[in-house]
Amino acid sequence: MLDLIVETLDDTVSTMTTVFVMLFITGMMTEMGLFHRLSAISRPLVSLSHLPAAAASTFMVSFGSTIAANTMIARLKEEGHLSDRQVFFSAIMNGVPVYFRELFTYQLAFVVPILGICVGGIYAAVSISAGIIRLILVMILGRAYLKEDEKSSPQMPESPERRNLRDAALRSLLGQKQIFFRMTVLYFIMTLLVLYLNNEGFFQSLDVLPIAHLFGVPPATVIPITIYVASPKAGMILLGPMIQNGNISEIQALIVLMLGSMFMLPVYAIKSMMPNYTSVFGMRMGLSLVVVSTGINIMVRLLVLVLLLMATG
Secondary structure: HHHHHHHHHHHHHHHHHHHHHHHHHHHHHHOOHHHHHHHHOOOOOOHHOOHHHHEEEHHHHHHOOOHHHHHHHHHHHHHHOOOHHHHHHHHHHHHHHHHHHHHOOOHHHHHHHHHHHHHHHHHHHHHHHHHHHHHHHHHHHHHHHHHHHHHHHHOOOOOOOOOOOEEEEEEEEHHHHHHHHHHHHHHHHHHHHHHHHHHHHOOOOOOHHHHHHHHOOOOHHHHHHHHHHHHHHHHHHHHHHHHHOOOOHHHHHHHHHHHHHHHHHHHHHHHHHHHHHHHOOOHHHHHHHHHHHHHHHHHHHHHHHHHHHHHHO
C-alpha cells in the first residue's frame, strides 16, 4: 500500500504542478480581460445555448486546456455567478474542442497513417461526430432547460476591468488558492483509488472474448481488441497490418475499432476523467459529467457499430 501512496503522490505532484501553472496563466489572462475579447468568436454558440457570456470565455480557454477552462467555471460558481445547470452545460461544452485538437494531433498524425485513409478516415469522422453531437445536445438542452434571461445575469461581470501584470498575478493566485487545494486533495484520493483497482487487476480482468464472438469478428482480432482497451495506439498498430494484408476487411476492422472503443471509454473515464472532473466540480457533479460525456461517446460508437453490422448482414 505504501508503494501505491508514493506513486499517487508522484502523479499528483506532477499533474497538479502543470495544472497550477495553467490555472495561474489563464487566471492572469482572465483578470487582464484578454479572454473577454476573444470570447466574441464563440459567443453565438453560447448565446444559442442560453449560456451566460462567461461560458464563451471558458470555451475559448478549453482549446488550450479543458481543466483550466472547467476550473474557471467552478470558480465562477463558487463566487455565485453561475447556477448548477449553467456549470453543467458549460462543462459539457468545454469538452468539445478536444475533439478538434485531436483531429490534428492524433487522428491525422497517427490514426490515418496506421489504419489507412478509409478506415482511419472513418474512425476520425466518428470521433469528430461525437464532438459535434455533444455541442448540438448542449444547444438543444440549454435552450430547453436554461431561461433566456439567465444569459446575462446581473451578477456576471460582462466586461472585466483590465489590470496591470502585478495586480492580475496577485488576484489570480488569491482566486485559485482555495479551489486548487480542493482539487489537489480530491485528485489524490481518486488517483489512489484508480491505482489500487489497477493493482488488483480490475481493469485487466475485463474479458472482451464473449462480446467479440457475439458480433462475429474474426478470432485473430480478439487480441487487438483486448490490447486496444488498455492502449488504443498499441491496438491500432496491431490492427493496421491485418488490414493491409487482407486478413480482415475494412468493415471488420471498423467493427473491431468500435467494439474496442466501447470497452476502452469506460476504462478511460475511470482512470483519467473521473479524477479530473471530481477534483474540479466535486463528486456529485463530477461523476454526472463523466457519465454523460462517456455515454455520448459510447452511444455514437454503438450507432456506428449497428450500421456496420447492418451493412454486413
